[in-house]
Amino acid sequence: MKQILWFRRDLRVEDSAILSNAQNEVLPIFIFDKNILEKLPKDDKRVTFIYQSVLCLKEKLQKIGLDLAIFYGNPKDIFTKLKNDGFDEVLTSIDFYSFAKKRDEEIEKILPLKRYIDSFILNPKDVLKADKTPYKVFTAFYNSLDYLHQSTKIEEFLNKTNLKKVDFDYSFVPTLKDLGFDKQDLPDFLYKNPDELIEDFSKKIKNYQENRDYFYLDAGSNLSVHLRFGLISIRRLFNKIKSLNAPQKEIDFYIRELFWREFYNYILYHFPHSEFENFSDIKVNWNQNEDDFINWCDGNTGVPIIDASMKYLNQTGLMHNRLRMIVSSYLTKNLLIDWRKGEKYFALKLLDYEASSNIGSWQWASSTGVDSVPYFRIFNPYLQSEKFDKEAIFIKSVLTQLKDIPVKSIHKENEVQSNLFLDYPKQIVWISYSRNRAIEEFKRAKNQLNC
Numbered sequence: 001m002k003q004i005l006w007f008r009r010d011l012r013v014e015d016s017a018i019l020s021n022a023q024n025e026v027l028p029i030f031i032f033d034k035n036i037l038e039k040l041p042k043d044d045k046r047v048t049f050i051y052q053s054v055l056c057l058k059e060k061l062q063k064i065g066l067d068l069a070i071f072y073g074n075p076k077d078i079f080t081k082l083k084n085d086g087f088d089e090v091l092t093s094i095d096f097y098s099f100a101k102k103r104d105e106e107i108e109k110i111l112p113l114k115r116y117i118d119s120f121i122l123n124p125k126d127v128l129k130a131d132k133t134p135y136k137v138f139t140a141f142y143n144s145l146d147y148l149h150q151s152t153k154i155e156e157f158l159n160k161t162n163l164k165k166v167d168f169d170y171s172f173v174p175t176l177k178d179l180g181f182d183k184q185d186l187p188d189f190l191y192k193n194p195d196e197l198i199e200d201f202s203k204k205i206k207n208y209q210e211n212r213d214y215f216y217l218d219a220g221s222n223l224s225v226h227l228r229f230g231l232i233s234i235r236r237l238f239n240k241i242k243s244l245n246a247p248q249k250e251i252d253f254y255i256r257e258l259f260w261r262e263f264y265n266y267i268l269y270h271f272p273h274s275e276f277e278n279f280s281d282i283k284v285n286w287n288q289n290e291d292d293f294i295n296w297c298d299g300n301t302g303v304p305i306i307d308a309s310m311k312y313l314n315q316t317g318l319m320h321n322r323l324r325m326i327v328s329s330y331l332t333k334n335l336l337i338d339w340r341k342g343e344k345y346f347a348l349k350l351l352d353y354e355a356s357s358n359i360g361s362w363q364w365a366s367s368t369g370v371d372s373v374p375y376f377r378i379f380n381p382y383l384q385s386e387k388f389d390k391e392a393i394f395i396k397s398v399l400t401q402l403k404d405i406p407v408k409s410i411h412k413e414n415e416v417q418s419n420l421f422l423d424y425p426k427q428i429v430w431i432s433y434s435r436n437r438a439i440e441e442f443k444r445a446k447n448q449l450n451c
């Protein structure tokens, strides 16, 4: 029996479902998939991160007596060739995203595919209400999992020790240039491994709940990118956080955040249409003005907190959770633009882009999803910046042209623009006007739904 171990979003050797379920002779592989790469701009930061993580995985596999065969091409062609080379089956981890599901269906026609739940704690199939239907409310979902999040440890996978490396040519290592990409500078924390990040976070966790919304502070764990590409397993992260010497309520709060990630994956599994359509049947007449959308993308809306957040995203691939909530509310309510456009834009830019979390969070913000924010609760971006960035530290660090502007003006609607010497755009919509427009439109759409 010759098995292919297909690493995709699980780039590690510890607590690995496929290394634990493998048998006998194995060929670990990673495919730089042309179908995905060809759609990305050549300055995509994620490719630099994945590239360095794949080289690191190769080294780690070598240390345990295996190796990693790297391919660049179309998975269908690669598996057809491997089948002809005498391989019997493929082991890999499950991904519920439509692109991944389709790709796997194609590969299954070539070789048997064994898929394991690895990137998430839960198998969504196993968690249902008493009436056997899926949960749609986070709190009920979370409460039903008391036994799990209250436990101190989740069992991890142990690697098989008797695996034998298949005789194969493991020498191909393309450069980023060969893949059509330019090496990008990454934020410093992405050069750290997950253990270092957890060590950093262990010094901050005691203030996590209090500080996490202040986006000029670095109060979070910064682990979402590592989780996305499986540099640490979700089980090990859970276990490590549980064992930290920290107040229990802070540990519990952090673990709850991890279960939001589980929840959105669960929703995508049970309601795959929510990737493309409003989860609820509501039909909003979205604003089709392309200029409004482009101004949002480029950070030219005339609202300092929105512009700073979007410019920062464009420069770094990062955005703080609170800022994601503010800019998504602004796009879908104040600009009344379809959440799918914002979701796609985030998908292109975010280093930690995770389809399920992104889709779920966008539907939450636009009041079209499960357990969403009520449509009449619309963030006022100026009140948000005043509350969470009182001294405008973050805003001024990005919008450097505002560095000498009094903070009071930055938190007041259209006030910065009264300085005629400043290079800063006028607001594209007024906040109270656009807020009322959104409430009226959502009210209309909801009433239509009830008819």
Ligand SMILES: Cc1cc2nc3c(=O)[nH]c(=O)nc-3n(C[C@H](O)[C@H](O)[C@H](O)COP(=O)(O)OP(=O)(O)OC[C@H]3O[C@@H](n4cnc5c(N)ncnc54)[C@H](O)[C@@H]3O)c2cc1C
Residues within 6 Å of the ligand: 212, 220, 221, 222, 223, 224, 225, 227, 228, 257, 258, 260, 261, 264, 319, 320, 321, 322, 324, 325, 328, 346, 350, 352, 353, 354, 355, 357, 358, 359, 361, 362, 365
């Ligand atoms: C509009 C919008 C889009 C988002 N898109 C993504 C995305 O594509 N990928 C992504 O990983 N997160 C997304 N999030 C959730 C959240 O913003 C990030 O997980 C968080 O900012 C990552 O920083 P951190 O690791 O320091 O978080 P921490 O505060 O340290 O949280 C720990 C972990 O919990 C999980 N988590 C925290 N909040 C959420 C949440 N609301 N939903 C799901 N998981 C959560 C993440 O895995 C995170 O790494 C989105 C949120 C919003 C409002």
